[in-house]
Amino acid sequence: MNYPLITLYVPGTRPELIEKAKRCQPDAIIIDLEDTVPINRKNEVRRDISGILSDNNSPTLIRVNNEPGFLKADLKEMVRKNVYAILLPKAEDPDQIQEIDSIMTETEHERGLEKNSVKLIPMIETALGVVRCYNLAISSPRIESVSFGSAEDGDLQGDLQCSWSIEGTELIYARSKVLLDARAAKLPYVLDGAYSDIKNDDSLLKDCQLSRRLGYNGRTLVHPQQVPIARKAYLSNSEELEYYKRMVIAFEEAEAEGSAAISLDGKLVDYAMYKKAKNFIKN
Numbered sequence: 001m002n003y004p005l006i007t008l009y010v011p012g013t014r015p016e017l018i019e020k021a022k023r024c025q026p027d028a029i030i031i032d033l034e035d036t037v038p039i040n041r042k043n044e045v046r047r048d049i050s051g052i053l054s055d056n057n058s059p060t061l062i063r064v065n066n067e068p069g070f071l072k073a074d075l076k077e078m079v080r081k082n083v084y085a086i087l088l089p090k091a092e093d094p095d096q097i098q099e100i101d102s103i104m105t106e107t108e109h110e111r112g113l114e115k116n117s118v119k120l121i122p123m124i125e126t127a128l129g130v131v132r133c134y135n136l137a138i139s140s141p142r143i144e145s146v147s148f149g150s151a152e153d154g155d156l157q158g159d160l161q162c163s164w165s166i167e168g169t170e171l172i173y174a175r176s177k178v179l180l181d182a183r184a185a186k187l188p189y190v191l192d193g194a195y196s197d198i199k200n201d202d203s204l205l206k207d208c209q210l211s212r213r214l215g216y217n218g219r220t221l222v223h224p225q226q227v228p229i230a231r232k233a234y235l236s237n238s239e240e241l242e243y244y245k246r247m248v249i250a251f252e253e254a255e256a257e258g259s260a261a262i263s264l265d266g267k268l269v270d271y272a273m274y275k276k277a278k279n280f281i282k283n
Contacts, residue, residue, distance in 0.1 A: 005218025
C-alpha cells in the first residue's frame with residue numbers, strides 16, 4: 001500500500017458508509033470510534049466495527065479513544081489484519097505512546113501478526129502535544145506519521161484559545177512546528193487535519209494549498225466531495241515537476257564534466273538544490 005495521504009473519516013456509528021467512502025477513492029478510510037460515537041454506545045460500536053474488520057479486504061485506519069475506560073479495549077480489538085494504522089487523539093505523553101506500543105505488540109503476537117505491522121499515528125491536538133511533538137514522533141518505531149489538529153473549532157484551537165481564519169495566521173506557528181518536528185524525526189510523511197466547512201470547496205482548496213506550501217503531504221477529510229479537491233491540491237504542480245526534472249538532468253550532466261554548480265533559468269544550482277529536486281521528483 002502507498003502511504004495514506006488523502007484519508008476520509010467514516011463514523012463508527014455508520015458502518016454502511018464504509019463501502020460508499022471507498023468508492024470516493026481516498027488512499028484509506030478512517031473509521032472513527034471517538035468524537036462521532038456517543039459515550040453510551042462506544043462499547044457497542046467497537047464490537048460492531050470489530051466484526052466488520054474481520055471481513056474487510058482493504059487496509060483501514062482506526063481513530064481510537066484516548067480515555068482510560070476505552071483506550072486499551074479499543075487497541076485490543078482494532079489491532080488486527082487489514083488495519084493499517086491506529087490514530088491516537090490528543091497525543092501528549094511519550095511514556096503513554098510506549099505503553100500503547102506494548103499493548104499493540106502483545107496483540108500483534110496474539111493474532112499472529114508481525115511486530116509493528118500496525119502503524120501508529122499520534123494526533124497533535126493540544127498545546128502540550130505541539131510542544132512535545134518531536135519526542136512523540138520518536139517514541140515508538142511503529143510511528144509512521146503525525147496528524148496536525150488544524151480543524152476550525154477543533155481541540156487545538158480551543159486549547160490555544162485563538163481565532164481561526166482561512167489565512168491560517170492563528171495556527172501558523174503550531175502548524176509549522178509540528179511539520180518541522182516530524183521532519184526532524186524523519187517520518188516519511190506528515191498529515192494535516194480535517195477541514196470542517198463541507199460546503200465551501202474554495203476555502204478547502206486554499207487551506208490545502210497553504211498546507212502543501214508548508215510541507216504537509218496530505219490530510220484527513222470529513223466528506224467525500226473533499227477527496228478530489230484535496231488530491232489535486234497536494235499533487236505536484238506539473239510545471240514545478242518539469243522544472244525539477246530539467247534541473248536533475250542539467251546538474252548530472254555538469255557533474256559528469258567536473259562541475260557541481262550551474263545556472264538554470266537564472267538560478268544557481270548546487271548539491272543542495274539538486275538534492276531538493278531529486279526528493280521533489282521522488283515524492
